[in-house]
Structures are given as C-alpha cells and as structure tokens.
Amino acid sequence: MIDIFKNFVNAISSPVVIFSAATAVFALFVTFPRQATSKPVSLAVLIGALAFFGLGLTDKHFRSIVFMPDNVPIVGLIFIFGYFTWYAMRKAVINDMRVERGEPTVEQTETNEKVLVFPYLIFIEFVTALAYAVILVLWSIFLKAPLEEPANPTVSPNPSKAPWYFLGLQEMLVYFDPWIAGVLLPTLIILGLCAIPYIDRDPSGSGYYSFKGRKAVIVTYLFGFWILWTLLVIMGTFLRGPNWNFFGPFEAWDAHKVVPLLNVNLSELIFIKWLGIGLPKQWFIREAPGILLTALYLAVPPLILARTKLKEVYKKLGPARYQIMVFLLLMMLSLPIKMYLRWAFNLKYIVAIPEFFFNI
C-alpha cells in the first residue's frame, strides 16, 4: 500500500507537475481564502502535510534527505512559512468580513489597548530570544554539524549545491543562462523589492491585515515568494540530486542516472524544424525571431494593458512608474513562461548568440 503510494509519488514527481500543482493550489488558496483558512481545511492540510512527512520517514531515501543536517532547516521552513501565510490570510479574511459587515477591523478595536514598547514588548522579545537560544543549543546538541572529508579541489561534490537560500537561483539555472539566472534576475528581485513602496503608494488597507482590497498586489507578491522562490528552494533541496537530476522524494539518489537532454534553441526550431531551410550564417538573422519575440514581449503587453485592463492603474501611476511596474512584472512572469516553454517544447534559449555569450 505504502509502496504503491511511494511509487505513485515518484512517478508524478517532475518539475512540471510539481510547479503546476503548486500553482493550482496557490490559485485555489487566493481564490477561496475564506474556505482555505477555515479551521477544517487548514487542519486537514496540516494533518495531510504531517502525515506525508510521517509516512515519508518510513522510507530510507526520504529519511536520509530530510534528516541531512543541512536540510532540516528547510523542513522547518516549509511549516513556518506555511503557518505565517495562513496566519496573515486568516486575519485578513476576518478583517475583510468585519469590513463587509461595517464593523471596525480587529486592529482598530485594539488601538485602545496600546502599551509602551518598553518594558512590555521588550520583555516578550527577551523571553522569545531566550527561547530561541534554547532551541539553537538543543539543535546543535542533537543535530551535529556534519564534518566531511578534507576538501579536495580536484573533486567537486555531486550534487554541488549552493547554500539553501540560493537554491532557488540555482534551480533557475536549469532554465536560464547563468548571467540571467545568476545576475540579472537576482538584481531585479532586489531592485523590485526596493521599488515596491515607490510603485504602490496606495495607503488603503494599510495598518491591518486585509486581502480583498489589495488582492492583486498580495497575489503577485505571494506568487513570487511562494511559487517562484520558496518552491524552487524546496525542489532544489529535496528533489535535485546528483548531476542536478530530478528525483522523486522516495527515490535513491543514483549518481549514474541518465536523463535525455534534448533542448533546442528557438532559432533551430524555426529555421530547421519548421522552415526546413537550415540556420542562417549571420547571428542577427538567425536570432532575429528570438530578438523580435523578446522585444514584443517587453513592449506590447504594457501598451495594450495601459489601454485595457490596467487603464486605471496607468492613470494612477503615471507612465514612468507604470512602465517600471509592468517591466518588473513581465520579468517575474518570464520565469514560469520560460519553464513552461522548456517543458512543452524543450526550448533551450529564445535568443542564443554564443558569438558573444548572450543567451536569453
């Protein structure tokens, strides 16, 4: 029975399934926040997650990966991130209901009960700090830092993994050229996060948990955080094994696993497969479709959206901020788009110019 379950999980484990399923779950979560954060559903999810881990621990491979001292924090991370997302959403749902009923929000009712930071908050923080100290001490006692073999510069470990907080970036390397996954996208993430307060200056809904009034903004942020970052970290930690091959959670990490790699560039798709005329010699002709497509992707949607769906937003933000916002959003969306292009068409690069190491 358990074996059937394990085999099933292993069989459906692939980046496309997990990514799509996670996106679907995310969509459900933000579409039906009230039901999703209701007690029976959240309890069921919690029990389901615990049961999955509990069952999983009976498996040798799952255990060895989950209990690897490096990976234990990621297990904690799943539950802690989940809890805080649930907590915020639940509060937001309650507040939204109250607002609907014309009542003040929870936070507004609490404003009368304000106390001073010192000593009240500081005291609680102090106790919490002590609690963290205890946890760290016990953690270090029971989960020893692994001492590995002396470093050998001639042998790279397999899999070679970045620190856990960079595993999302490393996962992006599967789909993007290093300069995009390792330089451009991280830079844009940081700049984008910095830009949020300048783009979104709408004070409505601030000061209390709310969802309804800021749905688009919150969904965008949570999608970026959960699906494009945390999920990739989790996949990179638990499901990427030797040679960065993808392994099911109950699959042995075999360093000799061979997976076919059939990726092709857009230019090859167009000129060889579709047109059947062979690759043009000059790179600018060869890559013209890709360059054109990229340019269209960055130029057309903002123009159309400004006149249609985001008309109001465009009015509110003005051209410069609007342009920046849409550019950042498009860059964010480029990751799932590229992922699906890869899964659907084995597309390697949209623009591939090895002549000067420029690949998109």
Place this chain on the structure above:
Amino acid sequence: MAKPTPTLYSIAKTFMWFAIISLLLLGSLVAIVLMDHSREWKVWQKKFVAIKTERAKKELAEAEAKVDKKQLATLAERLKQTQMERKSQRAEMAKTRKELEALEVRFAQAKTHYQDQKQFQDSYRYYFEEYSTHHDPRAKEFQKKFQTISPKVAAAKKEQDDAEKLRDEKAAQLEDFSAKEKEVKKEIEKLLAEKRLVQGKLDRVKPTLAKDILNAPMLDFLKPSLQVQQIVLEDLYDDYHFAKTQKVDRCTTCHQGIDQKGFEDMPQPFRTHPDLDLYLGSQSPHPVEKFGCTVCHSGSGHSVSFTDAAHTPSGPEEARQWKKKYGWHDLEKWEQKMLPLEHAQASCAKCHNDVVEVPQADHLNEGRRLAAKFGCFNCHKINGFEERWKVGPDLTHLSGKVDEDWITRWLHDPKAFRPSTQMPQIFHLSNHQDAADRERDNAAIAAITAYLVKNSEPITLMAAPIPGNPEEGEKLVKSLGCLGCHSVGDAKGDSFGPELSNLGSKVGADWLFTWIKDPKHYSSHTRMPNLRLSDPEAAHITAYLLSQRNESFEKTSIPEVMPEVVDSLILESFQGAMRAQEARAKLDQMNADERLEFLGKKSIAHQGCFTCHAIKGFEDQKPIGADLSNEGRKDIHQLDFGFVPIEHSREAFIEQKLKDPRIFDRGKIRSYYEKLRMPQFNFTDAEIESLTTFVLSLTEEQVPLQMRKRLDLKEERVEEGRLLVAQFNCNGCHTFDGKNGTLRELTEDPGAAPPVLDGEGAKVQEKWLHEFLRQPTVIRPWLTYRMPTFGLNEKDTQALVEYFANLSHEEASYKGHPVPETTPEKLAAGQTIFNQFQCVKCHQLDASSAAMGASFLAPDLSLTKKRLKPNWVKAWIQNPEALQAGTMMPSFFVDGQTPLTEILGGDAQAQIEAIRDYLYHENGVAKA
C-alpha cells in the same frame, strides 16, 4: 494609557514563560557541559585504569606474599626493644637536646657575625682597588679599613667553625640514642621494598576522590587524569589534497597498552602490539614516537571515537558485530580508511620502495612476486616496476613451434591443455556468455591465430642426429637440473617455468631439439638458459618430453567461424574512426584472408596479447592496462562497481576484480569492444589476498625522505642483484640469501645438490665469478646438475658479481687477490700438513673414484688460485662450520688448536697459512 487586557498582554503569563524558558535554558547549559564531558574514549580509559588497578592489586598481593613474615616479626620485636631502650634514656636525651639547642644558637650568631664582617671586607676591598686604579686619594683610607677588618673576619670565621663543630658533635651524640632503632627500621624497609614499590604503582593508577574531582565536568581543564593522548609526528604528514599537515595520532588515547608488554591477552583496545620488536618499541626500527600508528594502519589519527577513527572491519561478520557493539558505521566521507589487518603490509611499500622484497612483509612480497610472475607489470604501468621482462614466450617464430590448430585450441582454453599454465583465459569469460559473443570470440581467436601464423618469421630447425631414448631422456631431465625451473610429468620441480607435460601434443621434435640445444636461437630474449646439452642428450630429452600427449585436448573441436561475424567485428572496430560506408568500402577491399588477418591484428591490440608476448607488428605498442601507480589511493568514486552488490571499498573492488575480472560488466549493455578485457587468471583466495595487499600498496603518497628506508650504494647493488636472481630463478637450484633452492631441497643427498651460495662473495674472486657466470666450468665433477649458461649480458653479469660481493659485505674488485708472500719452509710444511690431513681424499680430481658417495666429495683444488679469495681459504680451514653450517669439510683446528704439534712449532695460525700458501703456490696441488 489604558491597561492592557489579558487577551493581548498578560504580565503573569509572560513571567510564567520567562520562568519555564529560564529553566529550559539552564537545562540546555547542563546538557552542553555533559555532552562535552561524556566522551567515548573516557570509558575506555576508565576501563584501562580498572584493569591496571586490578593488576597492581594482584602484584601487591604477590609482593606481600613474598615478604618473609618470620623475619618481619623478629625485626618488629627488635624495633620494639630498641624503642624501649631509647625511652629509658629519655632524661639524658632531653639534656643533650637542650645543649644542642644552645649550640645551634651560638652557631647561628657566629655565622651571622662572620657574614656581616665579610660583607664589609669585600666592600672595602672593592673601593680600595677601584680608587687605587684611578689614583684617588681615598684609596689609602680603604686600604686601612681593609687591613683593620681582615683579622676580625678571620676571627669570626674561626668562631663560626668552632661553633659548627661543637654543634655537629652534639647532634651526632643525640643521633646515637636512636641509631639502633634506625638501623632496624632500615632493615624492615629493605624487606618491604618491593611491596612499597608496587604500592606506589597502585597509588598512582587507582582512582581516587582527588582524581574524580579533577576529572569532573567543568573542572577537567585543570589537570585531569583522563585525557586525550597524542603523538605528534615531526616528519610525517597527512596529505589533505595540496595541503600537508603534521601527522597527529591519538590512537593511544584508547589503545593504552599498545606499546607496553604484558597486555597480550587483553581484549582490544588494550592489547599489546603483536610485534613490539619491529614496531613501537623504543629499540625497534619503528619507534612509536617517530612513526605513530596511522602511517602504517591508515585511518583518521586525529579522531578519538571508534567510528570516526575509520576503523575497518576484516569482513562482513566483524562489521555486523561492530555495528551492534559500538554503533560503528562506515565513514563514507573519509578517504584514508584503516587498512584491514590482512592488508596492513601494504603500507610498508610507502617507505621501503626500492627493494625487491620488504623484510618481514611476506604478504606484500608474495603479492609482488605473483604480480611479476603473472605479468601484471606487462599490461599495467606501475611506477617503480617499469623495467620488467615480458613474461610470455616470444611469438616471433611461432609457426616453427606449434601449428595453427594448437594455437586455436590453446586460445579457446589454455587450462585445458595445461591446468597449471600462467596463461590466463581471455575468451569465453563471464561477460561473453551469450551466443553472439561466443561467435565473436570464436572469430577473434581464429583471426589471432591467422595473424600469428602469417606474421611468424621462418626459422631454421635442426633435426636430432640420432633417435632419442625416452627413458634415457627422463633420467637426464631429472639429473641435469631441468627441475630447477620446470615440473615434468610426475617429477615435481620448481614452478618458475611452465610445466613440461604433454609436449607431444604441442611441439614438433625438431623444434624441441633445437630449443633445448640453444633456446636463444629461437627467442633471443628468453630466460630459458642453455644447459650445453650434447646432441644425444638433447635427442633423449626430446624423445622423453614428446612421449606425453594430451589426447583430450587434441580432440577438442575447433568451432566454425562465420565470415559475417568476422565482417561485423571489423566493421565494429571501425566505428568512431570512420563512417559506416567508408568502413564497408574498406572491408570490401579485403579478401577473406586479409579480413582474418586484419581482425587478428585488431584483436591482439584489443586484448593486449603483445604486452606479455613479443609479436611482430606490435613492437612499439603501448600496454593496454590501466595505470596502477596510485591504485591504493584511488578515489573510490572512480572505481566502477557497476551493479555488483559488494561493499564499496578499494579492497573489495580489487578482490572482486581478481576473482572475476569481467564481473563489473554484469547487467550492463556494452558493445563487444567496450567490454572489460582483463583476463581470468584463476587465482586462489590466498593469492588474491596477497595481490590485493600489493595493489593497495601502490601509492604516489610521498613520505619525507628522512623517514623512508634509503638504500646505500651497497644495498642498492644487492637489490639490483636480487631482481636478477628473481628474473633468472637462481633460487630454483641454489640456496642463498635466505631462500632455499628448490632443486637442493628436492635432492636427498646434500652432497649431490647444487651448492649453497651464502657467503659466495667472500669466497670467490670477482674475476673468476664473472667468467664463470658467462661461461660456467666444472668445479664439482661429481654433480650431475649443470650450471646453465644464461647468456647474461655484461651489465647483468657485473651486477650479479657486485651482488654477491656486497651480500657478503665485500668490496668487489676485479684486480685480483694477491697471493700471500711465503717461504719455502712454509710451503713444505703446507705440503706435509696437506698430506697428513689427507685432503685429496675428498678433494678428488677424478670423479669416477668417488666411492664414498657424493657427500664426501669436494671441489677441485687446482682451481683455488684462480677461484678463491686467500682470506676466505684461511677462514675456511680454520672453521668451516662457521662459514657453512652442515658442511662435510672437517674442522682440523678445533678451538684454534692444531693436532699436529711438531710442525711449525705447533702454531695453528702458521699451519693454516702454510696450507693456504701451499694451495696458492704455482704447482702446489698439481704436485700432490
């Protein structure tokens, strides 16, 4: 400001949490201390303390039992008496003591006074000297002062001495009262000395409260009795990939009895090292403080826990026990795991690398010997073993020796012809078991045969002039010395050369006759020597050797070869080098014979036949085996275990590889030419173990020069010779250098056996030995065995001469050894003694008169002048037994005394010299 409601903020609740968490924090601190304090090694050290205490207690009981109780009682009685005596003199003693006290005071005063005066005197002297040098007028003043004080100092000194003397006398007087008592006490102490010694030992080792406190948590930084023991090794390093760190071995933290005698029967980790004379002992060649442990045993010397030290079990059974007992697990991340005990000798080669045999490392030596014998060095490049000979016969003139069918049958299954053959099985092995591969093997064999026959150069063979007599031949084979290298039929000889059975099914009469007459004629590089056979002898031996046949081998059918299989193999061999159409075109250009020959060449190159055999067309080909120079340190991830479910360790891999070289192909889909190709040698388990030790010993690890065994010039020459001795199998006949000659062992009558060569370098002259090795002559005419002509080149001959000389600690000199000066009287005396001792009785010139049996026969003395060294002759006459144990040469000069008192005044030395001089004299022996 409003008061917070309990739902949002409760001080009581916060305090409660504060209390709980503080307690938890305290608990975690205690846990840290305890965790830090409780160490695996402490448990072992405590156990060892218990063992040592137990032992000391036992020793104490023994020492106590040894004490003479009666004597002790008498002494106690006497002590009591003397004490009583002393007590009776109490009043007198008190008086003396008081007087002594007064005298003490007087002495102290006198001493102080003297010292004060002396200070002044010294000061005055200084000022006087200083001022007078500078012509200061004050000099006078100080001179006067000095003069005044000097008598006072003298007087004070006298007073001090007087007081001292009086005090000492009084003290002695006081002592006298208790002198007797002290004497008795001393005697008692003497009686109890051993017990006290053991008691002291016990006190040192046994656990005490003070020690417990010093070992307690938080206090154990002060001076704990339980602590990590470590040996810091000055000249040895751990190689952490481009970074070397000084070796530190902490093994003795638990292995506490390892370098102490007396713990041989203790369970591990306390057991004494099994060979303290060779290792660890301060007098041994490998003292522990210089070599430590891990340089030989490997493992992680820094670690002090059973698992982290990378202990390696000897087998799965021990691994299971360890898991149960110690929670042991394989230390996956540590490369240098401890060598299993049976392979520990692999480490010897790190420092003892330039020697043919490492002293006392029988396992490793056996592995090296086997590797040389089976031609491992031919296929595999291994640093330090490059200059090795091809172990297989020369195939340049093959068709003169054997026919096509024999070659084909032989390649199919060499062991079917001769079970003891060294030739490994190459085809039809475990990874070639399906029908298609069998077909391919058949084709490859046929092709190799075709190539070898076609590329065989013609050779002239001689025919025996007379028909041989097999019985005569059998006698000759047994008496000439063939058994020094070969076994023939039922006659078991040395296994160095191939067993000479069933040759009738293999070679022709002309070839064999020609071969034994002059092996170098057929193969210029053969190690087979020339026994200088006469034509009839050679004919007899040929007849005998050809009389045995292996009929079942002759009857084995030769499988049909399908031309399309040949074609497909040729096409496959072109893969990667050219396109299919080109390959096809190239194939089409060849006719059937050419195809077979082409495939033969390809197969020989692929299987590496040419590495062991000289084959035309492969003169400059590189060997095909993997470089094994660093195999003992090879990264385990680089070893392809395939799908074979064995432990992933180097030794398991090597053992498995030697057991079935093709096994790692199991479960893999591979094309014919991709498959593993190491042949099957059918090694025994013991051989596999030795070879594994040898392979594990192959490492490029650099031990600092000063820690390695470095050979001096003499030793280098000896080693050079040893390699030649191994190459030409001198020990097949002769006993020397610690090895028994096989033929000598086989011969019942030691007098008829090939001579022992121990001390040969001291015995014979280098010039003679050189000549003899190139062109042996008869020394012992009664011996049927013949010293063969090896056809040594000049370099090898000189190396052997140097070898024998250096082995006997002699300087090799081709200048000759001058005949000592002598006088006619001495010569005459020599002759007299020579006759009186009846030397010629044994040292016969005519072998046919040997009626007494070979044991009593001795070498031809007319060779003495040319052959022997004068010093040796003297030493030999003086005491033959000392130079060669068990010799039949009688000792005439027992204990340096001569039985002939009237010659040369009965001077034994002069007589010995006289005999020697007589032997070296121009016509000495000839006259006799």
